[in-house]
Amino acid sequence: MNSPASMGSHPRHLLDFQDWTPERLTAILDNADTMLQVLDRPVKKVPALQGLTVCNAFFENSTRTRTSFELAARRMSADVLTFAAGASSVSKGESLRDTMEVLTSYKVDAYIVRHHAAGAAHLVARYSGKPVINAGDGRRAHPTQALLDAYTIRQEYGSLEGKTVAIIGDIRHSRVARSNAELLPKLGAKVVLCGPAPLLPAGLGALPGVTLTTDPREAVRGAHAVMALRLQRERMSGGFLGSLQEYADTYQVNETLMQEAESGAVVLHPGPMNRDLEISGDTADGPRSRILKQVENGQAIRMSVLYHLLVGRN
Ligand code: CP
Numbered sequence: 001m002n003s004p005a006s007m008g009s010h011p012r013h014l015l016d017f018q019d020w021t022p023e024r025l026t027a028i029l030d031n032a033d034t035m036l037q038v039l040d041r042p043v044k045k046v047p048a049l050q051g052l053t054v055c056n057a058f059f060e061n062s063t064r065t066r067t068s069f070e071l072a073a074r075r076m077s078a079d080v081l082t083f084a085a086g087a088s089s090v091s092k093g094e095s096l097r098d099t100m101e102v103l104t105s106y107k108v109d110a111y112i113v114r115h116h117a118a119g120a121a122h123l124v125a126r127y128s129g130k131p132v133i134n135a136g137d138g139r140r141a142h143p144t145q146a147l148l149d150a151y152t153i154r155q156e157y158g159s160l161e162g163k164t165v166a167i168i169g170d171i172r173h174s175r176v177a178r179s180n181a182e183l184l185p186k187l188g189a190k191v192v193l194c195g196p197a198p199l200l201p202a203g204l205g206a207l208p209g210v211t212l213t214t215d216p217r218e219a220v221r222g223a224h225a226v227m228a229l230r231l232q233r234e235r236m237s238g239g240f241l242g243s244l245q246e247y248a249d250t251y252q253v254n255e256t257l258m259q260e261a262e263s264g265a266v267v268l269h270p271g272p273m274n275r276d277l278e279i280s281g282d283t284a285d286g287p288r289s290r291i292l293k294q295v296e297n298g299q300a301i302r303m304s305v306l307y308h309l310l311v312g313r314n
Contacts, residue, residue: 010313013125013132014305016141017182025186028304029151035300035307038075048311049078055108057124058135059085059096059115064271064295065135065144069112072302081106100124110310113137131309139173145270146179148301150187152294153225156266161188166219166261168253169229169278172199172240176270177229185209194219195229195251198240216251220261227268228253228279244277254280258288266290 008021017025038046054073058066066082073080083103085091090099096115103111110131113121118138125132136142154160165184171177171193181204184191191210193200205212213219220226231247241247253267267279267288275281284291 012309012313013121013134014143014309015121015125015132015134016143016179017146017186020186022186022188024308025147025150025183028147028301028308029154031304031307032151032297032300035075035303036297038303039300044075045077046075047077048307049073049076052109052310053079053081053107054306055081055083055103055106055111056135057083057100057103057111057113059090059113059120060136061086062114062135064298065114065142068295068298069133069135069144069302069306072299072306075299076303076306078109078306081108096120096123097127100128104128104130110306133305133309136175139175139178141179141182142175142270143179143183144298144302144305145176146183147305148294148298149176149180149227149268149270150183150189151297151301152268152290153189153266154187155293155297156290157224159188160184163189163224164192164222164262165189165225165227166192166194166223167227167229168194168216168219168251170199170231171195171204171229172201173232174229176227178204180227181207181210192219192223196241196247216253216257217260220257220265223261223265225266225268226253226258226261227270228273229270230272231274231278248277252276252278252280254283255286258283268294270294 007023011019056069070080111124111128112133112135113124114135115137118140120137121132121134134141167177181191185208194213194216197214267283269279269291
C-alpha cells in the first residue's frame with residue numbers, strides 16, 4: 001500500500017477517526033477487497049506480517065472482534081499473543097499499565113486493546129511505543145466495527161456517497177454508533193441516529209452529516225441501510241427506559257419498520273443481538289440481513305488495518 005501525499009500523514013494508531021483522512025480510510029476499504037480474495041483461496045495465508053508479534057489485549061469480553069483480529073493476524077503470518085483479562089492477574093488487582101508493561105516485555109509489535117474504560121487504548125498508545133488499534137473502549141469508539149459496517153454497505157451500493165444510514169437503538173451507550181457517526185460522513189454518507197430521548201445524546205447532532213430523531217419511521221424513511229443496536233442492559237443504571245416491551249413495540253427493527261426504508265435497504269447489527277428486542281428474529285435471519293456478512297467482512301477489514309499500520313507505512 002503506497003501513501004501519496006494526498007492521503008495526508010500516516011496515523012500511527014487507529015484509536016478513532018480524528019487523524020484519518022477520507023482518502024486513507026478509503027484505502028483501507030479498498031485493501032480489504034484484496035484481503036477478501038486471500039480469504040477465498042484454498043490456502044488463506046500471506047507472509048505480510050511474518051516475524052511480527054501482535055498482542056490481542058482484551059480487558060472486556062468479545063466474540064467477534066477478538067476472534068477476527070486473531071485470525072486476521074494469523075492469516076498474515078504474525079505470531080499472536082492473546083491476553084484475556086478474566087483469566088489473568090487483572091483479577092488480583094494488577095493495573096492496566098503494569099499489565100501492559102508485562103506484555104511489552106515480550107517485544108510485541110502492535111497492540112489491539114479492548115477495555116471497558118473510555119480512553120484506555122489512548123493510554124496504551126502513549127506508553128507502549130507501538131501501533132495500537134482500539135477494539136472498543138467503553139462508550140467512546142470502536143473504529144474497526146465502523147470500518148466493517150462501512151465496507152458492508154459499500155459492497156451493496158459500490159459507494160457510500162449520497163447514501164443514508166439509520167442507526168436505531170441505545171445510542172447513548174454505543175461506541176459503534178459514535179464511530180459510525182464519525183466515519184460514514186467522512187465517506188460521503190448521511191447518518192440518522194434514532195432512539196428514545198433518554199438514550200439519544202443531543203450533542204451527537206452537532207457532528208457533520210448527522211441528524212437525530214426519536215421517531216424510527218422518520219429515521220428509516222429513505223435509508224439505504226438500517227442498523228439496529230444492542231440494548232446495553234449491563235451499562236444501564238438510572239431508569240432510561242420504561243419497559244423492554246414498550247421499547248420493542250416502538251424501536252424494534254422489523255419487517256413493518258423496514259417497509260418505510262428504500263426498497264432493497266439492508267439491515268445491519270454489530271452484535272451480539274438481543275433477538276426479538278431491538279431486532280426481530282425474522283428480520284435478523286431474512287433476505288435483507290447482512291449481519292453474517294458483517295462478521296465475514298470483519299476479518300478482511302482487520303487484516304487491512306493491520307497491514308496499513310504495520311507494513312503500509314514503510
Ligand atoms: N461487535 C462487537 O464488537 O462484537 P464483540 O463484542 O463480540 O466483539
